[in-house]
Amino acid sequence: MPVKSLTKLGVPLGIVLIVVMLVVPLPAMMLDLLIALNITGALLVLMVAMFIHRPLDFAAFPSVILVMTLFRLALNVSATRLVLLDGYAGKVIDTFGHFVVGGSLIVGLIVFSILLVIQFVVITNGAGRVAEVGARFTLDAMPGKQMAIDADLNSGLIDEEEARRRRAEVHAEADFHGAMDGASKFVKGDAIAAIVITLVNLLGGFAIGVAQYGMPFGDAINTYSLLSIGDGLVSQIPALLLSVATGLIVTRSVADSDMGSDIVGQIFARKMPLRVAGFGALALCVIPGLPKLPFLVAGGAMLIAASRIDDSAASTTTEAAAAAELVESPDSPEALVAEIRVDPLGLELSADLIDLVDTRTGGDLLDRVKALRRKVAGELGIVIPPVRTRDNLELPPNTYAITLFGAEVARGEAPRGTVLAIGDFLGSLPGTPTQEPVFGLEAKWIPAELRHQAEIGGATVVDRASVVTTHLSEVVHHHASRLLGREDVRLLTDIVKRSHPVVIEELTPTQLPLGEVQRVLRSLLEERIPIRDLVSIFEALSVRAAVSKDHDGLVEAARAALDPSLAAPYVIDGALHAISLEPVLEQQMLEGLRPTEQGSVIVLDPETAQNVLLGLVQAAQAAENNGVRPVLVCAPQIRAAVRRLVAPAVDRLPVLAYSELGAAREVRSVGVVGASGAHPALLAAGAHP
Template identity: 75%
Template sequence: MKRATQLGVPVGIVFIVVMLVVPLPAILLDLFIALNITGALLILLTAMFIHRPLDFAAFPAVILVMTLFRLALNVSATRLVLLHGYAGKVIDTFGHFVVGGSLLVGLIVFAILLVIQFVVITNGAGRVAEVGARFTLDAMPGKQMAIDADLNSGLIDEEEARRRRREVHAEADFYGAMDGASKFVKGDAIAAIVITLVNLVGGFGVGVAQKHMPFGDAVSTYSLLSIGDGLVSQIPALLLSVATGLIVTRSTGEEDMGSDILRQMTSNRVPMRVAGFAALALCLIPGLPKIPFIIAGGIVLLASTRVADEVEPELSEAAALALPSPDSPEILAAEIRVDPLGLELSADIIDLVDPSAGGDLLDRVKALRRKVASDIGIVVPPVRTRDNLDLPLRTYAIKLFGIEVARGEAPPGTVLAIGDFLGSLPGQPTREPVFGLEAKWIPAELRNQAEMGGATVVDRASVITTHLAEVVTTHAARLLGREDVRMLTDVVKRTHPVVVDELTPAALSLGEVQRVLQSLLDEGVSVRDLVRIYEALSLRAAVTKDLDSLVDAARQALGPAIVAPYVADGAIHVMSLDPQLEQRMLEDLRPTEHGTVIALDPELGQSVLHQVSGLLTSAENSGHHPVLVCSPQIRSALRRLLRPSFHQLPVLSYQELVGAATVRSVGVVSPDRMAVTA
């Protein structure tokens, strides 16, 4: 069945081309003419019953095929008329019975049909198609921005966004094709005039000059058949023209065209009653027949009473069904749902998300999601952006799972100038929200002056986006959910199925894989290279399922990628531990529910913290960003020890430095307590 469907149209087009050159018998021509009229009627009815134009996306191609089929029938009919003076019962009936055997009546009817099709319907449909194509193309950027805004705000998911984008492109392609298809219909009307005139002249010439028939017989035999052929062609052509007009003027609705028209015309009883009484009032004009207007007015008035009894209750019932109860489980579930990531704006900075006011914050958030995905390897959930009247003016708040984790300011009409020499500029002093640099909100018109003074100037949307990026990066581990891990795993499985099959669920459950990835993200390690991570986990999981051991195995596999961000000028600056201190820490390791910890003597622990702080400050004053290296056995525990005081300090193991650039020491942390006071 599928094969026949695929070959049906191509075979049909080939047969149409054959009809142009091969004579057809009259009985077969009758069959094809009947199919042509029936097909045109079917297309017209299909156009009336669709809910939206894209439901009949094949319509432009159908117009072309039907036009070619009709022209092939014209050629075949002309050949039979001129050769045999007979072209089948259908054309003969239209030439003699439909127009009463009168050439003049046939020409008038034919001309009227041409005027209806060519002047009224075709021209109007062509103009509507042209305007529709232009407006659709002009509206594409706005529609795509609206889709992106809904996606960024969390109203739709990625799959729905892709579906809407495909629909926007399909709509543009459809109206563009309809603009061209309307030209087919217009050309078909012109071709009908030319073919009919040629047939009239040619038939009269063949009958009188070639077959020496009397003038009256030639007219009766050939000219009437030519008119019949023209009428037979014009009826399906008129149906297609009407279908074209219906398609290009059809707006998207929930019902078919007939239902929409009747529902909308009968939705208000006042116009119907006015029309009914107006028809009855025409009976007062002397000379007009009263019965037809009384019947017409009575029907409209009767219909208006039915509107009050049936339509309005139906509409109110439909409206009631369309509005779910506020206590329904769906509504309550939507209200209590916690968004993973939210951005709330005070009332006076809503312009940041309004494209008409030049706001591009939503586009920047979308770009931020792509950048985070490429940097740390996770898909950030949609950022639900909304206004919050409870926030102070000029303020924005970033929420994580419904809890506010960061807040900042973005005064309207200002830009943020960052630098050390801002005293001469008017504005509100502040600090840059991510790095804590001295800054000032200055009027936007002073931007050039601030830049000339050596300051770095950032617009409000960039400030918010940068702050949001910092929050996402800091809390990436919390944002990585179980479903996200499954999605990332499925992506890896498409290209490396063996790696995934060996790891989960055979070696580790999806939850255990999630904990490892969360630990890596918590330490600032990108999880983009999931293939290497999964390979290392599958090997280590065969020996142990200890979380710290699994994390260290993944880190060793990612060693060069972990070290690369800290390499500057071909060298990495490191702080290390004295071997005696490492041995002491190794002896003081204690297992807990949340991993191993180092149970150091309080004084020794304080000494370590002081020394790390001093070495770190000294290195940063020299323009370096050092890392702390230690043996892999204590790396995880040392990271937990230092994290409360030095959250940004990377703690690496010696194995992770293998193959790295030149290693330069900036100091050694010693167990000598006197070093603290020295």
């Protein structure tokens, strides 16, 4: 049979044999062999516990404790059977009962009691408490560790495989400490069982010897009591070894070496403690009555050990520690730089919203955020920076905040145990009225158990994670231009260069520096125009830059290269709903066109400008109330300047030139704006501006 198969069958077969030992009598010779195996196995477990680097390296330890405890109790049962039936339980127990304690019942009871106190009161009790606290702290730290792993994954510091490995390690660590909390109870129960079994052996042996075999009182005590004490000592030695191993495991922290190397290396790392301890031991020699030789030997050994420590090595260690302290100091330049560094995009959660990212309770917000990055890359053509998700204790309850370069740009609520119902008929549902954070629609946070009822009533129901993700998506689309950095543009150009090297070689840096290319791409993103077709954009910029490097001209050239995709997002059933400007106003705007360093602007008198903006707001709202998304159309010569004029008032209103309407089969007028304000029009099919 292969070794692997023997390994699989060995442990289950051994457990079955242990159970058999509880009911089947064993010969004395076999019991001696099994007792030796028990003591040796406990010593082996102790050595393994000392040589591991971290607790998870011995993840099977809780199961080993259970098996070893069951094995030892089975030996107790077998030994008790032999002691009571034959008055003899093998050479091992007999030797422990006569030689180890000198054949004295009193001495044996005292030694046995001391071992029980050491195991039960000191080691087992302390190990159980450490295991309990360790399990609690490990479970409490799991959400934070999961968030740290996901943050590293989102920031690109680790890949998906490494993240899965770390998550599995976090879960394994929690499972291990939880199992150790229970396993420590096995050790405590074993100590109690040892007391009970020994008392039963003492009383039972005395009763059998005197009543059944008619032995004299002294002979019964001498025979059965010493054997019972020997059995107790034989059991307590491996039990004590396992208790020590348990204490070592639960108090072991993660290190780069085994426990022996750590202890020796840390105790003998410095001269001064050894010198003080050595001279202290020698000073005790002056006390009258104390033996001089033991303290001279101990103090001399300390001084000799101190003299053998390399000063240069100690100095190097001290310098390394000082350097590490300098790096870790909160006032060091590195630490200060880390403090002032801001994340391009962040999501902060109040303490009671941590369940959104806790996978143990079904929280999938971090997975949705990662999916959002892929979605934005497919929609806009840019790779947004990783979203740093963290908790913020300063936020009010049920609140999340979205930050951009360290500044809060949006905030919302996501009460725990609720869902967001959006609709017009929510009055009959209990909950907290609110507004949908993206479009400002009337909504209400209702208890999650009423979700089905709200859907039957015609409401659109959205879970909390979807609300946060949608809000974050809107913020990303709105601020996409700010998120496009110089390094991002360099990455995009490098990607295009792999497939179209000539396009990049002609464009940058020959005709346009990278910074100007970034400005053009940002201008496109400001108007929510995807830049996925970088090849067409770069080719258009290359042609335009040969004639003029005017920023507005470059942007319009890039837009022309992307036509007809500019109008496509706003076309519904082949129709485009447009707000137009009166010809007189367009002429006035054309005459008021003025070039600036930031692009052309339109100069209008304040009253006209206010009327125009108010009219656009009214026309856009009227169209949206009719269920359509309008666009503003104007002459190509003033399109860029009109966009700058209307953006502060109606940022969501796209501005297209007449030449950019090719994607629409028909254009329906939903309003006309003049110098005196808006003149809303009915939705007339085929009415061209």
